[in-house]
Amino acid sequence: MATQHSRSAARLMIAPAVFALMVWMLIPLCMTLYFSFADYRPMRGSFEPWIGFENYVRFVTSSSFVDSVVTTLQMVGGILLITIVGGVMMALLLDKPMFGQGIVRILVIAPFFVMPTVSALVWKNMFFNVDNGLFSYAFQGLGMEPYDFLSQAPLFSIIVIVAWQWLPFATLILLTAVQSLDSEQLEAAEMDGAPALSRFRYIILPHLSRAITVVILIQTIFLLSIFAEIFVTTNGAFGTRTLTYLVYQRVLESQNIGLGSAGGIIAVILANIVAIFLMRIVGRNLD
Amino acid sequence: MARAITTRKKAMWTALAWAFGLLMFFPILWTFLTSFKTEATAIADPPVWFFFDWTTENYADVFDRSNYPLALTNSIIIAVGSTLLGILIAVPAAWAMAFVPGRRTKDVLLWMLSTKMLPAVGVLYPLVLVAKWLDILDSRILLVVVLMLINLPIIVWMLYTYFREIPGEILEAARMDGANLRNEILYVLTPMALPGIASTVLLNIILAWNEAFWTILLTTVSAAPLTKFIASFSAPEGLFYAKLSAASMLAIAPILVMGWFSQKQLVRGLTFGAVK
Numbered sequence: 267m268a269t270q271h272s273r274s275a276a277r278l279m280i281a282p283a284v285f286a287l288m289v290w291m292l293i294p295l296c297m298t299l300y301f302s303f304a305d306y307r308p309m310r311g312s313f314e315p316w317i318g319f320e321n322y323v324r325f326v327t328s329s330s331f332v333d334s335v336v337t338t339l340q341m342v343g344g345i346l347l348i349t350i351v352g353g354v355m356m357a358l359l360l361d362k363p364m365f366g367q368g369i370v371r372i373l374v375i376a377p378f379f380v381m382p383t384v385s386a387l388v389w390k391n392m393f394f395n396v397d398n399g400l401f402s403y404a405f406q407g408l409g410m411e412p413y414d415f416l417s418q419a420p421l422f423s424i425i426v427i428v429a430w431q432w433l434p435f436a437t438l439i440l441l442t443a444v445q446s447l448d449s450e451q452l453e454a455a456e457m458d459g460a461p462a463l464s465r466f467r468y469i470i471l472p473h474l475s476r477a478i479t480v481v482i483l484i485q486t487i488f489l490l491s492i493f494a495e496i497f498v499t500t501n502g503a504f505g506t507r508t509l510t511y512l513v514y515q516r517v518l519e520s521q522n523i524g525l526g527s528a529g530g531i532i533a534v535i536l537a538n539i540v541a542i543f544l545m546r547i548v549g550r551n552l553d
Numbered sequence: 554m555a556r557a558i559t560t561r562k563k564a565m566w567t568a569l570a571w572a573f574g575l576l577m578f579f580p581i582l583w584t585f586l587t588s589f590k591t592e593a594t595a596i597a598d599p600p601v602w603f604f605f606d607w608t609t610e611n612y613a614d615v616f617d618r619s620n621y622p623l624a625l626t627n628s629i630i631i632a633v634g635s636t637l638l639g640i641l642i643a644v645p646a647a648w649a650m651a652f653v654p655g656r657r658t659k660d661v662l663l664w665m666l667s668t669k670m671l672p673a674v675g676v677l678y679p680l681v682l683v684a685k686w687l688d689i690l691d692s693r694i695l696l697v698v699v700l701m702l703i704n705l706p707i708i709v710w711m712l713y714t715y716f717r718e719i720p721g722e723i724l725e726a727a728r729m730d731g732a733n734l735r736n737e738i739l740y741v742l743t744p745m746a747l748p749g750i751a752s753t754v755l756l757n758i759i760l761a762w763n764e765a766f767w768t769i770l771l772t773t774v775s776a777a778p779l780t781k782f783i784a785s786f787s788a789p790e791g792l793f794y795a796k797l798s799a800a801s802m803l804a805i806a807p808i809l810v811m812g813w814f815s816q817k818q819l820v821r822g823l824t825f826g827a828v829k
Contacts, residue, residue, distance in 0.1 A: 275734065276653035279645035283709055284661065286642060290702040291668045294676035294683070301678065356573060362566040363559070372813050373574035376581055379812030381763040383783040384801045388584050392794060398596040400583070407599070433577070435819075439828050442820050480827045487670050494765035498784055513674040518770065523678055534675040541670035548825045549663050 295534070302527035309521045321528035325516075331529070333505070334512040341425060341508060342489045346482055348429040353436030353481065354474065358466075360437070361444045378434040382494035389427045390416060390499050420504040427495050432488075436481050443477035444470070476547075483544035490537050509533050581805070588612070588798035595794040611799035620774065621800065624782035628804075630693050631768070631778050632761040635700035636754055639708045642701075644750065647712035648742070652724065662713065666825060669706040673766045684771065691773045699771065700761045708757055711822045715749025716742075752818040755811055762808050779804040 302321055305314035325331055360371060377385065393399050394415040402412035415423045447470065455465050491510050500506045502515060513533055517526030575582075587595050589607045615621050650658045680699070684690040719742065727741045765780040772781050783804055786797050812819075820828060 272653050272734070273655065276649035276655070279649040280661065282642045283646035283665070283705060286702060287665055287668050287705060291671060294679035295671070297679035297682070298675055359566070359570050359573065362570070363563045364567040364570050365563065366567065366571070370570045370574040371816070373578040375812065375816060376578055376809055378819075379759060379763070379808045380581065380805050381780050381783070381808070382765040383769075383780045384805055385580070387783060387786055387797060388580055388801060391797060392583060392587065393580065398598075398794070400600060403598065403600055430577070430580070435823070438816065439820055439824055442828055477828045480824055484823060491672050491674065491766065493673075494769060494780065494784065497769065510672065510674050514677065514770075517674070517678045518681070527678060530672070530675040530677065533672045537670055537672045537675075541667060544670070544827075545663055545667060548666065548827050549659065551827050 298527045298530050298534075300527075301523050302531050304524045304527075306523040306527075307521060308523065317524070321524045322532070325525055325528045325532065330507070330512060331509075334507050334509045337421065337505060338490065338508040338510075340421060341428075341492065341506075342486055344422075344425040345429045345432060345489055346485060348425070349432045349436040349485065350478060350481065352429075352433050353440045354478070356433070356437040357440035357444045358470070360441050374437055375434045377430050378432070378438075380431065382431065383498055385431055386427055386495045386498035389423070389430070394423055416499060417504060420500045420506045424492075424495055424499060424506055427499070428489070428492060432485055436485070439481050440474060440477055443474050447473050480544075480547060483540060483547070486540050487537060487544065490533070490540070509536070581809075584798045584801050587794055588802045590795050590798075592793065592795045595798070611795045612803070614796055615800045615803065619800075620777070620782060621803070623775075624777055624779045625803070627693060627696075627772075627776055628762060628778035628780075631696045631700060631776075632758045634693070634697040635704065635761050636708075636757040638697060639701045639705050639757060640712075640750065640754060643705060643708040643712055643753075644746075647709050647716055648738070648746075650709075651713050651716035651719075652721065662710065665706040665709055669703070677770065680767075681771070690771065691776045693776045695771055696768060696776060696778070699767050700764055703764070703767070704757050704760055707760070707822055708753055710825055711753045711756065711818070712746075712749060714821060715753070716746060718749075719745050752815060753822070755815045756818045756822045759808055759812055759815065 303316055303318065305312060305317045305320070307313075356374060360367065360374065364370070380388075391399070393401050396402055396412050396414040399415075401415065405412050413419075452465060452469060455469060460468075490508075492508060493510055493514065496502055496506055496508065496511050502511045507515070509529070510533060513526050513529040515526075516522050516529055586602070588611055589609065590601065590605055591608060591610075594601055594605050650662065681690070684695050689695045723741060723745075724737060727737050732741065762778075763780070765784075768778050768780045769784055772778070777785075783800060786793070786800065
């Protein structure tokens with residue numbers, strides 16, 4: 267169907283997008299790679315173009331790197347756990363017959379559209395604040411001591427904030443998957459006397475497994491670069507410094523470009539490991 | 554009899570779902586309520602729910618005494634600008650990939666997606682450096698370009714999935730009738746593709762509006778959009794809940810409305826067709 271003429275026209279039409287992304291990806295990444303092998307600290311005026319793998323060694327062997335990886339894993343893991351378990355339950359609930367389903371959907375999805383700085387500030391001040399936050403009032407109302415969430419349990423607090431933002435996303439995608447479930451199969455199982463839990467375990471969960479995998483992979487990629495929520499709430503203090511945040515601090519706060527760039531390259535490699543799995547699934551679906 | 558049980562069950566599910574829905578929505582509702590209180594009422598102990606003297610003075614304050622109008626203008630320019638620029642580049646690419654697929658089309662698509670997965674910190678310093686060289690740090694044009702590039706893979710991808718749903722036979726028929734490439738695009742494809750393009754625009758304005766890494770780190774004041782403006786509220790202590798709420802509501806209200814219209818596109822745009 268495609269003629270030689272339309273082929274070359276097509277190539278011409280794709281070219282700007284490919285070129286833009288190529289430039290966007292290659293030039294900065296190569297620069298980061300270049301800096302990662304240099305001793306480059308502009309505030310001290312020092313620039314030594316080649317120091318081998320020293321930055322990588324220093325970055326990886328520092329305790330802040332290990333801490334940041336642990337923090338990142340805890341944060342991403344915690345958020346995934348809440349959003350997947352909560353998302354499956356919400357999706358199943360929203361699929362039930364009810365009055366005002368459209369409105370409930372809107373209520374549930376809303377947090378996803380709140381900009382990260384707003385949700386972080388609202389949670390930080392109006393909910394977590396030890397003096398005036400709603401949680402403190404609630405605790406007092408129950409006869410308990412107010413709890414200073416952001417300094418006593420900072421990591422948990424950030425997990426709550428981000429999970430609140432991403433639960434709608436998981437719910438929405440899992441709901442799409444739930445709705446494509448063959449209801450006759452479920453009805454047949456119910457007729458045969460299969461209890462609700464077995465129906466979930468043997469019919470619903472296997473059907474959702476693909477969607478769950480996709481949600482995990484996509485969220486992981488986005489969650490690995492959580493920034494604004496940490497920036498606004500703890501600024502990386504009290505054990506909330508993720509790998510992304512550590513690199514940001516090295517590059518822009520302490521202006522150790524070489525060290526930060528080495529960290530950036532490591533972050534790219536780690537994210538790529540996740541990305542490969544996601545690309546496989548997406549690629550399979552393209553055919 | 555069976556009907557009665559169904560209704561009772563339905564009422565139960567309704568109650569449960571509404572409870573969860575309201576729980577999820579509560580922080581937004583609370584921000585909304587607080588934005589109409591005075592600062593003293595906002596931190597009243599015990600908290601005041603609905604019965605207080607509703608005031609709009611916080612909204613007036615936010616407009617008068619801060620950079621809010623500038624931040625709003627910047628947000629609009631950056632979100633709309635980057636989306637339109639992205640559409641301009643992506644429509645031809647997506648069209649070509651959907652209707653003249655070659656051997657490499659799939660690879661190109663996947664490669665484009667892979668750029669989306671590049672962690673921003675990996676290219677943070679080079680970008681700051683290049684922006685300094687070009688003297689465009691803290692400028693709208695920088696953010697328009699950067700956000701366009703971040704979202705370009707999603708734009709191409711969404712358009713591609715929409716375009717692919719347009720049946721190829723229609724194109725062939727148009728060609729049989731003597732339509733050339735230009736007419737084909739103008740009179741056959743565009744009308745069919747418009748809904749898809751509109752949805753893509755909507756979702757990407759939302760994504761660009763809420764982007765909070767580059768917008769915070771690449772701006773200071775003059776190009777700072779709402780994300781950055783709101784982040785600057787994290788410093789002051791004391792009596793500012795009502796004003797913070799008003800500023801927050803203004804920042805999220807337009808996007809909430811748009812978001813509710815784009816629920817379906819969200820799944821399509823952010824799962825890259827992996828969930829149907």
